[in-house]
Amino acid sequence: MAEQTKYLLDESDMPTQWYNIVPDLPEPPPPPLNPGTGQPIGPEDLAPLFPMGLIQQEVSTDSYIDIPEAVLDVYRLWRPSPLYRARRLEKALGTPAHIYYKYEGVSPAGSHKPNTAVPQAYYNSVEGVTKLTTETGAGQWGTALAFACSLFDIDCEIWQVRASYDQKPYRKSMMEVFGGTVHPSPSELTEIGRKILADTPDTPGSLGIAISEAVEVAASHEDTRYALGSVLNHVLLHQTVIGEEAIAQMAMAGETPDLIVGCVGGGSNFGGLAFPFIRENLAGNLDCEILAVEPAACPTLTRGVYAYDFGDTAGMTPMMKMHTIGHDFVPDPIHAGGLRYHGMSPLLSHVYELGLMKAESRHQSECFAAGVEFARNEGIVPAPEPTHALAAAIDEAKKCIETGEEKVILTALCGHGHLDLAAYDKYLAGEVEDYEYPQERIDDALTRLPNLDL
């Protein structure tokens, strides 16, 4: 009998509810604050940006929220996503460890992003929104939202961080195939964009700047709202379908994970996989280590502070208590565009502060090496983002060679790298540089955190 490679769920076994970790946590997360008053925000503060359906989810204390039938119907295009056991990689490494990966690259955008793009477009459409604005870093989120908007007949306007816009032009093409409109950010189309271009014409841009541009346009147009691809509670909520499926699939495989490892940028892919497992840890059903891996060039969890900061560069969003290296952070040009955000999901930051997970940082060259090793054995070229998790998983599996431990490692392979091949080109040509984010830039940026003594 051949060893099984994939663990597939039937469509009928797809989760029909999203999981909200908030009520299961020993302490509630600190509330977002109004940037004008310094007081906790209410739904009305968010209404210019988000539809009420999503605002309710953002502040919900229910443990489970039903997934609308119209959303499930779209999820079925690619969900349930497969869980694989990386038997060839294990063999190549010579490790007794069992390496599993939950693969989200089967989605329209090629990553986990459509898991939240679809419900976001849906809730906006039922409230009559005709246009969504957003930012995108790696381009995955813009692609996902453009696709979701095309299904629900909403216009989609995307500000793409200039560094990514230049690094991978075909992400723009893909957004346009799905009907989206794409601008490099900063752009001349917004007040904040014009201001930043005037000050620093050669800026590579940042997610913080692109968010400011998209928020500015949404806030100033009646039927337009804004959509965020990570960071917020409702985004992580939507991504929990990943973890719920993975729990069922690990049961199919007859194993329980000892270690769950994923990459973190804004935190949504990681939270999506980890939160259902953390629920099981908290309930005493599991005892697995939860590890987030971030780039050394953007070390929000490992070297940032846990403090109130803005979600965007211009300071237009509510202040959120989160791990941050400063809202005016402009990243070095690492290739993992999806991991270059100055902050970290407030909910994930809170979970981290509660000691329910660990974090480490890695340099991109070792991550690309892991990506190539993975590709040559498993046949999937990973996006640069999840190679951070693969590098950690491979290191852990190598340790098991000495200890002999049959450790069960579950890693989040959140997307493929078909649109990131220029980055692999550079890596194979020996042209990928590593960046350790300098402490003085963190120290400097932190002097500009918002003043809470208003």
Next chain:
Amino acid sequence: MAEQTKYLLDESDMPTQWYNIVPDLPEPPPPPLNPGTGQPIGPEDLAPLFPMGLIQQEVSTDSYIDIPEAVLDVYRLWRPSPLYRARRLEKALGTPAHIYYKYEGVSPAGSHKPNTAVPQAYYNSVEGVTKLTTETGAGQWGTALAFACSLFDIDCEIWQVRASYDQKPYRKSMMEVFGGTVHPSPSELTEIGRKILADTPDTPGSLGIAISEAVEVAASHEDTRYALGSVLNHVLLHQTVIGEEAIAQMAMAGETPDLIVGCVGGGSNFGGLAFPFIRENLAGNLDCEILAVEPAACPTLTRGVYAYDFGDTAGMTPMMKMHTIGHDFVPDPIHAGGLRYHGMSPLLSHVYELGLMKAESRHQSECFAAGVEFARNEGIVPAPEPTHALAAAIDEAKKCIETGEEKVILTALCGHGHLDLAAYDKYLAGEVEDYEYPQERIDDALTRLPNLDL
């Protein structure tokens, strides 16, 4: 109860045999001829190019051939591939037709090509071959073979048609990620390449030329063999896993196809899907129409002749009786690089001559339009090649709006277009040109068919 979108087979239901249509045909296909003697070739004529395991399959008259366990083991990385019902596309079209698509884009290369790359690398490896040479047009085949070679520890050297090499640089990157070495063709590395460059320095290249280069290198090195990604019997044999799975999946869906439509270049994806269904047609179990769609710019089935010709430009391969527009054909630069071959699988040509299938040709702009419509509804950006089949499927589905027929259409979605986004860019910018291959060029090329009166 929600309507099902995907039909997935278990790994345990994966076909364990390839299907050979030859013994089921009313007449045997004409044999290949030795280019020197004009006599039917024997296995020894092919031995400098292929391992005996594949040569035996090339000439086999067995109906079924066991798939080696080592090959099944790799197939499990992505097979069985999914069958989808395109419910959103049907709804968008407003058609009563049922449109199914068998999706091969889940493979490492992103297309059907690994189905044959893996067994080809395997059979070479067991006979001690240390290096494989090949050509690639769209880049799908080169990617597939580079991946397969990496699994069986064989070097892989690829000549990529220059037009494709320039149009999509990231295909080269992907081949390199999988460990392959890539040259634009024609190259200075071979005698035929140097000759063609001397005559026509600006040539965009052709599959025929790239084949000549790869064959020249393989034939002149002891432990090196050549691998072909389409056209030959053993290649189509390997691809029949597609059709065998699709038969089982259509049964899961509780439907029988009225029309099977696929694109044709060399014919392997088409044959792979269609041959098992033609078997069922011949046995009286089914009565479904089989339709091949080729580009108007390379109309081998619809406007070529059925005659003996060389498989390559230099005339180094055996002469094969096939539909051809002449072995020195240099294609116009359409984007479907995988459909730009001067010939057509001899076996598929024979099946066509027997009246067991039909063919038509289409211009690329209407195919891109179909690809965009498909992407916006189904979430998969198709490669330019299968958009030819999608255009035909959509037309057929539109006809059903008037007739009210609930026609069941099964189409071969042989690959994704993640590496073809530059082509979509051009299409969306209105810059895609249509090419009707001129009759005088066909007439002229046919004057240079090989002379059989040796």
